[in-house]
Amino acid sequence: xxxxxxxxxxxxxxxxxxxxxxxxxxxxxxxxxxxxxxxxxxxxxxxxxxxxxxxxxxxxxxxxxxxxxxxxxxxxxxxxxxxxxxxxxxxxxxxxxxxxxxxxxxxxxxxxxxxxxxxxxxxxxxxxxxxxxxxxxxxxxxxxxxxxxxxxxxxxxxxxxxxxxxxxxxxxxxxxxxxxxxxxxxxxxxx
Amino acid sequence: xxxxxxxxxxxxxxxxxxxxxxxxxxxxxxxxxxxxxxxxxxxxxxxxxxxxxxxxxxxxxxxxxxxxxxxxxxxxxxxxxxxxxxxxxxxxxxxx
Numbered sequence: 001x002x003x004x005x006x007x008x009x010x011x012x013x014x015x016x017x018x019x020x021x022x023x024x025x026x027x028x029x030x031x032x033x034x035x036x037x038x039x040x041x042x043x044x045x046x047x048x049x050x051x052x053x054x055x056x057x058x059x060x061x062x063x064x065x066x067x068x069x070x071x072x073x074x075x076x077x078x079x080x081x082x083x084x085x086x087x088x089x090x091x092x093x094x095x096x097x098x099x100x101x102x103x104x105x106x107x108x109x110x111x112x113x114x115x116x117x118x119x120x121x122x123x124x125x126x127x128x129x130x131x132x133x134x135x136x137x138x139x140x141x142x143x144x145x146x147x148x149x150x151x152x153x154x155x156x157x158x159x160x161x162x163x164x165x166x167x168x169x170x171x172x173x174x175x176x177x178x179x180x181x182x183x184x185x186x187x188x189x190x191x
Numbered sequence: 192x193x194x195x196x197x198x199x200x201x202x203x204x205x206x207x208x209x210x211x212x213x214x215x216x217x218x219x220x221x222x223x224x225x226x227x228x229x230x231x232x233x234x235x236x237x238x239x240x241x242x243x244x245x246x247x248x249x250x251x252x253x254x255x256x257x258x259x260x261x262x263x264x265x266x267x268x269x270x271x272x273x274x275x276x277x278x279x280x281x282x283x284x285x286x287x
Contacts (some may be wrong), residue, residue, distance in 0.1 A: 026269070029265060030260060043261060047267065054268070080246075104234075122256065125257075129257060142249055144257075145258065147255070172251075176257050
């Protein structure tokens with residue numbers, strides 16, 4: 001009798017877990033892959049990172065309250081990447097190189113810390129791009145991603161050049177605001 | 192904190208003019224060469240506008256790296272997500 005109740009509860013829990021996963025996680029696959037691609041720079045690494053994210057999300061879905069699924073998933077993705085970076089790249093313990101000389105600026109630029117900041121920046125831009133309302137996203141996609149001129153984008157969309165300029169400016173400004181909320185920028189520059 | 196404003200001469204644009212033209216300047220879409228030169232001169236002198244320019248330029252560079260998504264990768268990930276829902280417990284799944 002108790003075994004039967006337990007089995008029924010397990011099935012219910014499994015169905016509920018899958019329903020939540022399908023509702024909150026599956027619709028965000030493209031966003032996760034886009035952000036992972038921007039953060040890792042390599043398609044194969046991005047796919048591995050999204051798989052890891054999906055697995056972590058699946059394990060945690062019963063504790064998720066259903067609010068802000070994108071933010072929740074992106075936090076999981078960032079933690080998964082940070083975990084991978086910690087495993088693969090030993091962080092430097094001092095600012096002095098092996099010969100005892102202080103590292104140059106270019107050395108710092110190539111350092112794991114800078115790479116992580118760049119990855120975080122690119123990932124946040126990708127996420128903020130996906131969050132843009134359609135009319136802004138299509139203009140940013142045409143001009144910044146496809147490399148069209150204002151005139152070409154205007155002709156493609158059937159709108160005046162001034163509209164392209166206005167939507168582009170507003171779209172980029174929204175992306176920038178998104179970066180501020182991620183604390184990747186202070187006013188006028190990067191942290 | 193106050194930023195030092197660039198000295199305004201006929202050779203340099205004002206901060207307001209730079210903000211008006213900044214996006215077109217970054218995109219190489221300014222048709223007026225004289226104004227483009229005045230914007231460039233101002234950006235060299237004004238720290239606040241210079242930072243604004245660097246911010247949007249870096250944002251554009253980052254956006255340029257985004258391309259169309261590989262739909263086969265999305266399909267594989269979708270299958271992986273589906274397989275998670277079919278397992279009794281995701282804890283049993285090991286990634287390769």
